Amino acid sequence: MYKINDNYLKLPGSYLFSTIAKKVNAFTATNPDKKIIRLGIGDVTQPLSPSIIKRLHEAVDEMAARETFKGYAPDLGYEFLRSAIAKNDYEARGAKIGIDEIFISDGAKSDSGNIGDIFAKDNKIAVCDPVYPVYVDTNAMAGRTGDYDSANSRWTNVIYMPCLEENGFAPQLPEQVPDIIYLCFPNNPTGATITKDELQKWVDYALANNAVIIYDAAYEAYISEENVPHTIYECDGARKCAIEIRSFSKNAGFTGTRLGFTVVPKDIVCDGVMLNSLWARRHGTKFNGAPYIIQAAGAACYTPEGKQEIRELVGYYMQNAKTILEGLKEAGFTVSGGVNAPYIWLKTDGMTSWEFFDYLLNEANVVGTPGSGFGPAGEGYFRLTAFGTHENTVEAIDRIKKLRA
């Protein structure tokens, strides 16, 4: 008789954004006349830029002729894309990453969920609190997190690193030593960043304790300040302890186009085994590549025109971030983030996060994300994203201001 993976049954409720979608659908069904503005899920709204569209059309045409048709992609992804990444994302930042250390994927969500496959079940993970739910949920599915304690909304076998107002929403080195450390900077959901010196401390800590860091740099393109590292490989020794996950979703608007990559340096070695080999094996056995036309479009992001367009696109969203940040300050909210990240993190002032969600949905018809959905230390906070249109963002903030007037 077959048995299910009962770790799934320990998961509390459904995936955060599915819950939000259901609540919004229910509201829309009973209030069909209301114009909802969505600043909740981190989904982009602006079209793909001209260079990307042009390359997509060309690649589609290549698929239409026998001479240029592409079947299965190379295991790690097309070299034209991996070379562009190695050069632009790493070499240009003083980090040396080989093209056989870069694995093209269908996105950072898949990679950050799947990376756990190459580790033993009995590793102890450390996560920021609040945190992107995928890290914890996928480890829970793998049986790595113990049991869920609904009394304090925490798993019994996870090291939580609270990111609170008093520490500038940056985690402290944990007292209990973890095996796998998840870090995300610029941070989702708080929008906080870390300096290069601070990140170096994490690398040193990981090296000293034989821990591995899963570094999610999906929001790297939003960094506007100096001394904020664009990749963990700017830090000394990171090649020996850090895996980095990247995405095209938030810089080039690929949320519905799907492309990402993961870097696994060959210097990360455990008992004589390179993690690079393990991930290569997983990649080659449980995945069959991102579509050729999407990889071609990804490479267009690294052309001079593509880079300029992406800068403008990121600039568009950062204008929204400014609108939200300044508007909420004027309305009297305590806010952070929004300077090196497309996320604004605000205090809900006496309401729980979900109470504030319902309040904002019902009274202003604005959808955000409850901070508590990202972990217990997110309770009393709320996330708004800069990925709306200018018009909607301005209107949403006006509506929120009126609530407080």
Added chain:
Amino acid sequence: MYKINDNYLKLPGSYLFSTIAKKVNAFTATNPDKKIIRLGIGDVTQPLSPSIIKRLHEAVDEMAARETFKGYAPDLGYEFLRSAIAKNDYEARGAKIGIDEIFISDGAKSDSGNIGDIFAKDNKIAVCDPVYPVYVDTNAMAGRTGDYDSANSRWTNVIYMPCLEENGFAPQLPEQVPDIIYLCFPNNPTGATITKDELQKWVDYALANNAVIIYDAAYEAYISEENVPHTIYECDGARKCAIEIRSFSKNAGFTGTRLGFTVVPKDIVCDGVMLNSLWARRHGTKFNGAPYIIQAAGAACYTPEGKQEIRELVGYYMQNAKTILEGLKEAGFTVSGGVNAPYIWLKTDGMTSWEFFDYLLNEANVVGTPGSGFGPAGEGYFRLTAFGTHENTVEAIDRIKKLRA
């Protein structure tokens, strides 16, 4: 100190097709003047058909305008595609499958590897021998297969169901009862099929023994004979015990375009838990959808024009299958498959499978796949695929005939 998933270390050698690629690359490096013909990996060669190309261009244009731009896809995939699948692949075959039982993915390889996530580690799997390597390798990675015994090329905790000449390359019901049964018809690698009555026996067996069937129907479009089931849901009771995996790779030529789907009926319930819910949770947490433009292209396969084009494309490859089947027979080989499947399975007559691989590569510059790469019962067999061009297929068979002349 972090620990790796040492199940990976038990895997013998690298993934089959990676090994082949390395051997071919080495041969090409030392024989740059030789024209290699590849009938090894099941990769298609013909371009995407006009309806699909047209829809891809349209969808790219949709991504270029704010009004029609698409961000994150719905969790299960776009309804326009799931509806087309439910109607054309199931309702038209007399099988009732709801659109919330269909999960759009980036391909059958990912799905057949990932489906194991929702099952406990201590399930015992049964596989055909020979078999598509992904089923076994991914279960080995999950720690479900015991240890690899290189003396007999078998895992200690897997039930092997030999598919040999004497049983028409169809598996017999196993004596030891498995928990999870992998079946693939039309079969990769043997090209064998199963009648509806025979498949019903497997469904009855699964129901009687509380086993679940993972049914890989990636080659369904190649069925040319009557009484061969196109979906397992043509069988009574299959909704209670069978998960079906499908692909756009081999019918519509999507090997480099990436699209597939998995059907998990809500009637499969284990201890009160629907497998559909578990897969939905995995799908929503560790995956973020296939690209919108690819899903749009998938839906074009179900239009009247798309269907006609796909029939022609499949017909093109089946002409190759006939060329190979008849040519090898003339050359004196013992062959099977190739009638309801794009694969031809031949006996290597005294050579091992890898000896025959090297022989064919060196002497005829033709690449095939060693039968032993699919499991120990494949030793002494060899797989050729019908996915080449007409010209190359004819030339490859001529070269092989000359070797035997």
